[in-house]
Amino acid sequence: xxxxxxxxxxxxxxxxxxxxxxxxxxxxxxxxxxxxxxxxxxxxxxxxxxxxxxxxxxxxxxxxxxxxxxxxxxxxxxxxxxxxxxxxxxxxxxxxxxxxxxxxxxxxx
Amino acid sequence: xxxxxxxxxxxxxxxxxxxxxxxxxxxxxxxxxxxxxxxxxxxxxxxxxxxxxxxxxxxxxxxxxxxxxxxxxxxxxxxxxxxxxxxxxxxxxxxxxxxxxxxxxxxxxxxxxxxxxxxxxxxxxxxxxxxxxxxxxxxxxxxxxxxxxxxxxxxxxxxxxxxxxxxxxxxxxxxxxxxxxxxxxxxxxxxxxxxxxxxxxxxxxxxxxxxxxxxxxxxxxxxxxxxxxxxxxxxxxxxxxxxxxxxxxxxxxxxxxxxxxxxxxxxxxxxxxxxxxxxxxxxxxxxxxxxxxxxxxxxxxxxxxxxxxxxxxxxxxxxxxxxxxxxxxxxxxxxxxxxxxxxxxxxxxxxxxxxxxxxxxxxxxxxxxxxxxxxxxxxxxxxxxxxxxxxxxxxxxxxxxxxxxxxxxxxx
Amino acid sequence: xxxxxxxxxxxxxxxxxxxxxxxxxxxxxxxxxxxxxxxxxxxxxxxxxxxxxxxxxxxxxxxxxxxxxxxxxxxxxxxxxxxxxxxxxxxxxxxxxxxxxxxxxxxxxxxxxxxxxxx
Amino acid sequence: xxxxxxxxxxxxxxxxxxxxxxxxxxxxxxxxxxxxxxxxxxxxxxxxxxxxxxxxxxxxxxxxxxxxxxxxxxxxxxxxxxxxxxxxxxxxxxxxxxxxxxxxxxxxxxxxxxxxxxxxxxxxxxxxxxxxxxxxxxxxxxxxxxxxxxxxxxxxxxxxxxxxxxxxxxxxxxxxxxxxxxxxxxxxxxxxxxxxxxxxxxxxxxx
Numbered sequence: 001x002x003x004x005x006x007x008x009x010x011x012x013x014x015x016x017x018x019x020x021x022x023x024x025x026x027x028x029x030x031x032x033x034x035x036x037x038x039x040x041x042x043x044x045x046x047x048x049x050x051x052x053x054x055x056x057x058x059x060x061x062x063x064x065x066x067x068x069x070x071x072x073x074x075x076x077x078x079x080x081x082x083x084x085x086x087x088x089x090x091x092x093x094x095x096x097x098x099x100x101x102x103x104x105x106x107x108x109x
Numbered sequence: 110x111x112x113x114x115x116x117x118x119x120x121x122x123x124x125x126x127x128x129x130x131x132x133x134x135x136x137x138x139x140x141x142x143x144x145x146x147x148x149x150x151x152x153x154x155x156x157x158x159x160x161x162x163x164x165x166x167x168x169x170x171x172x173x174x175x176x177x178x179x180x181x182x183x184x185x186x187x188x189x190x191x192x193x194x195x196x197x198x199x200x201x202x203x204x205x206x207x208x209x210x211x212x213x214x215x216x217x218x219x220x221x222x223x224x225x226x227x228x229x230x231x232x233x234x235x236x237x238x239x240x241x242x243x244x245x246x247x248x249x250x251x252x253x254x255x256x257x258x259x260x261x262x263x264x265x266x267x268x269x270x271x272x273x274x275x276x277x278x279x280x281x282x283x284x285x286x287x288x289x290x291x292x293x294x295x296x297x298x299x300x301x302x303x304x305x306x307x308x309x310x311x312x313x314x315x316x317x318x319x320x321x322x323x324x325x326x327x328x329x330x331x332x333x334x335x336x337x338x339x340x341x342x343x344x345x346x347x348x349x350x351x352x353x354x355x356x357x358x359x360x361x362x363x364x365x366x367x368x369x370x371x372x373x374x375x376x377x378x379x380x381x382x383x384x385x386x387x388x389x390x391x392x393x394x395x396x397x398x399x400x401x402x403x404x405x406x407x408x409x410x411x412x413x414x415x416x417x418x419x420x421x422x423x424x425x426x427x428x429x430x431x432x433x434x435x436x437x438x439x440x441x442x443x444x445x446x447x448x449x450x451x452x453x454x455x456x457x458x459x460x461x462x463x464x465x466x467x468x469x470x471x472x473x474x475x476x477x478x479x480x481x482x483x484x485x486x487x488x489x490x491x492x493x494x495x496x497x498x499x500x501x502x503x504x505x506x507x508x509x510x511x512x513x514x515x516x517x518x519x520x521x
Numbered sequence: 522x523x524x525x526x527x528x529x530x531x532x533x534x535x536x537x538x539x540x541x542x543x544x545x546x547x548x549x550x551x552x553x554x555x556x557x558x559x560x561x562x563x564x565x566x567x568x569x570x571x572x573x574x575x576x577x578x579x580x581x582x583x584x585x586x587x588x589x590x591x592x593x594x595x596x597x598x599x600x601x602x603x604x605x606x607x608x609x610x611x612x613x614x615x616x617x618x619x620x621x622x623x624x625x626x627x628x629x630x631x632x633x634x635x636x637x638x639x640x
Numbered sequence: 641x642x643x644x645x646x647x648x649x650x651x652x653x654x655x656x657x658x659x660x661x662x663x664x665x666x667x668x669x670x671x672x673x674x675x676x677x678x679x680x681x682x683x684x685x686x687x688x689x690x691x692x693x694x695x696x697x698x699x700x701x702x703x704x705x706x707x708x709x710x711x712x713x714x715x716x717x718x719x720x721x722x723x724x725x726x727x728x729x730x731x732x733x734x735x736x737x738x739x740x741x742x743x744x745x746x747x748x749x750x751x752x753x754x755x756x757x758x759x760x761x762x763x764x765x766x767x768x769x770x771x772x773x774x775x776x777x778x779x780x781x782x783x784x785x786x787x788x789x790x791x792x793x794x795x796x797x798x799x800x801x802x803x804x805x806x807x808x809x810x811x812x813x814x815x816x817x818x819x820x821x822x823x824x825x826x827x828x829x830x831x832x833x834x835x836x837x838x839x840x841x842x843x844x845x846x847x
């Protein structure tokens with residue numbers, strides 16, 4: 001295609017989104033906000049997977065869509081992660097009456 | 110290529126030619142911005158008339174003959190009413206919520222094949238698209254309840270979302286048999302499959318799936334007996350308590366558009382779209398390639414399609430006029446303890462039906478009879494099993510134990 | 522191209538949003554606007570609002586949400602399986618039976634623990 | 641056309657991501673996250689993975705976002721209603737983010753594809769899939785794009801059968817784990833169940 005989007009653009013987008021997500025994980029204190037930032041990072045990775053699938057030439061015997069399958073599995077893992085993650089947050093909230101990750105410091109004695 | 114042939118020659122692939130642009134513009138401006146809202150407006154009129162007859166009244170009869178101008182009067186009323194936003198509300202989200210709900214209802218209609226070639230788009234993963242966009246409405250409802258800063262709104266929204274997500278699962282699982290037989294997620298392929306093998310509702314697993322889909326569909330559009338989210342005798346009006354004037358009108362429009370959409374989808378998935386006869390591809394086989402044959406076939410298909418949709422809509426009004434509201438615990442129980450296990454079993458029955466009847470590629474009387482009896486008995490046994498297991502478990506833990514107050518009142 | 526189908530979806534989204542916002546714009550022009558503190562109050566049956574609105578909800582809601590997410594992800598696997606079933610053999614059926622049994626075990630666990638009971 | 645559309649979607653997506661990270665109100669943050677998910681779904685469509693785009697909307701917006709909202713509603717109390725950013729970590733956090741972006745950008749600019757298609761920065765267009773005569777992968781990928789759900793199903797049932805079953809196991813484990821974690825246990829001396837009932841008790845008066 002003549003006027004196609006360069007592969008780099010997708011990669012830069014996903015790198016930027018990943019960096020934003022990482023910043024969020026470091027900055028936010030609310031555990032649910034941290035989970036949201038992690039979701040951003042996982043999504044950024046997915047964009048990369050699909051972009052490489054579409055733009056690359058596959059290795060021999062790689063199958064028609066390794067990138068898409070991997071992205072689907074990432075979606076699955078992300079959903080499971082959120083479910084368990086929020087379950088943990090609720091448990092911690094019940095115990096400490098807080099969703100602030102800085103206050104889950106029992107182990108630091 | 111003229112517009113007429115472009116309408117007919119649909120495939121998964123689309124080129125962005127001027128013809129496509131014209132067809133799409135027609136769909137958007139005439140269909141989505143004109144006909145569908147018009148249908149919805151007259152659904153409201155119909156519901157008021159039907160409900161009135163059920164209650165031995167006359168219904169709207171003042172504005173125009175038979176009250177036919179009533180929807181227009183209602184629209185004018187909604188527009189000239191003051192739109193009140195509560196002071197502590199989150200203004201932007203309050204505005205966004207009805208827009209999301211309405212957009213969700215609009216987007217679902219984009220993949221419905223009304224007749225041969227009369228479908229806006231037909232992507233290969235049409236059914237996933239349909240479910241994905243319809244799953245936007247719980248989000249809008251939650252935002253509506255949350256942004257109002259009203260306890261009743263929030264409780265209504267939480268109930269609504271819990272109910273919608275619970276019934277979304279059986280609704281989705283009930284469509285799996287249809288996909289399995291058609292071998293595709295495209296709604297056009299599902300229609301084609303039924304032209305060959307008869308309506309999906311006329312198979313044992315299909316009938317079960319159809320029943321589950323209908324029940325879950327009524328729950329998905331928040332209508333009686335599943336209208337707990339807007340139970341006006343308990344929580345004012347639920348999530349749209351703080352919506353007035355046209356903003357409320359948008360929720361209203363979205364609800365009726367949702368009823369229309371769910372009826373269309375049920376018709377396409379289980380009742381063979383616009384085909385009038387269950388085991389014949391009648392108007393479709395008229396098509397011989399000439400434009401006239403297409404127009405004739407599509408006219409029949411469209412008329413029958415609308416008749417079926419009207420039947421569904423009438424059934425929903427009838428149910429609303431007849432049944433009282435369900436209790437919330439029974440509602441959730443029913444979704445998770447009856448419908449979901451039934452759906453999971455039904456997928457296996459559907460695979461059995463596929464092996465017996467569909468695998469040969471055309472309908473064979475002998476195999477069909479074997480399938481009807483064999484898979485039919487299997488399906489009936491499955492239903493019996495789920496209900497039996499639930500009775501056993503319920504006997505072990507009576508449902509009123511969940512409600513200490515009720516148990517105490519009965520001396521339990 | 523298959524992806525061009527979604528150009529229509531984008532346009533339809535615009536039409537839907539426009540269809541929602543146009544009457545609201547009309548309302549802003551036509552409808553009366555008389556603010557008063559009482560009118561802008563939250564409507565809780567005429568009683569003055571008591572306490573924090575964004576109350577904490579019971580855990581029940583969350584349990585249903587978890588089960589919804591898990592089964593929703595399951596459908597993502599079920600749909601492609603169902604679409605491909607015709608071209609696959611008995612092995613696919615066995616695989617899916619195992620998959621469904623696993624998920625059903627999860628549902629049974631929740632059921633047995635009594636969390637499906639709306640208390 | 642495609643390029644400007646991409647730029648618009650990417651810009652919106654990044655703004656939404658920033659909004660998620662910076663919004664003080666958690667529900668607002670989640671709403672930004674929904675916008676970000678939607679932009680990613682649009683990018684999937686631009687990459688011709690329309691099944692994945694539909695899945696993205698279905699799972700992330702339809703399910704994960706709802707779960708996050710429920711999580712927020714279940715943990716909200718007056719003390720933490722407005723989530724704050726970590727005061728002392730603000731500067732190091734931003735610096736870490738910028739460093740990661742710089743490192744990734746450096747990598748993107750200099751990386752060479754191992755499969756022999758040259759430097760990443762030199763790939764300015766996706767490989768044409770037609771004509772596919774004699775090139776097996778082109779035909780395969782063309783079919784994958786035109787009929788993605790079915791090909792995904794075939795792949796999961798054959799090549800990725802183990803991954804498929806493991807995904808099922810993971811989902812079951814997540815369900816069991818989350819239910820076990822979140823279950824309300826009436827522990828003696830725990831005042832928790834009382835607050836949980838307050839929500840509906842507070843409006844127990846009949847309207």
